[in-house]
Amino acid sequence: LGVMYAIKGDYSKAKASLDAALLANPKYATALENLGDVLVNLARQAYESSFSLDAKSPSLRPKIERLRPILDMTQGKP
Numbered sequence: 001l002g003v004m005y006a007i008k009g010d011y012s013k014a015k016a017s018l019d020a021a022l023l024a025n026p027k028y029a030t031a032l033e034n035l036g037d038v039l040v041n042l043a044r045q046a047y048e049s050s051f052s053l054d055a056k057s058p059s060l061r062p063k064i065e066r067l068r069p070i071l072d073m074t075q076g077k078p
Contacts, residue, residue, distance in 0.1 A: 002031070006038055011045065014038045037074045040067060 002017035018035040021028055044067050051060045 002034055002038070006034070006041070011038050011042045015042065040070050040074060043067060044071060 002014045002021065005011070005014035005017055015035065015038050018031050018038060021031040022035065025031070044064065047060055047064050047067070051057065051064065054060070
């Protein structure tokens with residue numbers, strides 16, 4: 001379910017679903033990996049939202065740029 005939410009771009013619901021899966025089984029490796037992908041996308045959204053409010057912030061652009069390789073690796077995955 002978390003993956004389906006992530007594919008739709010609803011990372012908050014994806015995170016909640018994956019958190020629930022991990023609560024039921026903390027050793028669920030795939031859910032942990034998918035949660036990592038979701039958290040990277042949530043970070044991107046937060047940085048981009050912050051950037052839209054304060055484009056002059058010197059720290060935001062480098063943070064967004066550091067996420068790009070990670071996002072590229074998760075392409076096709078949540």
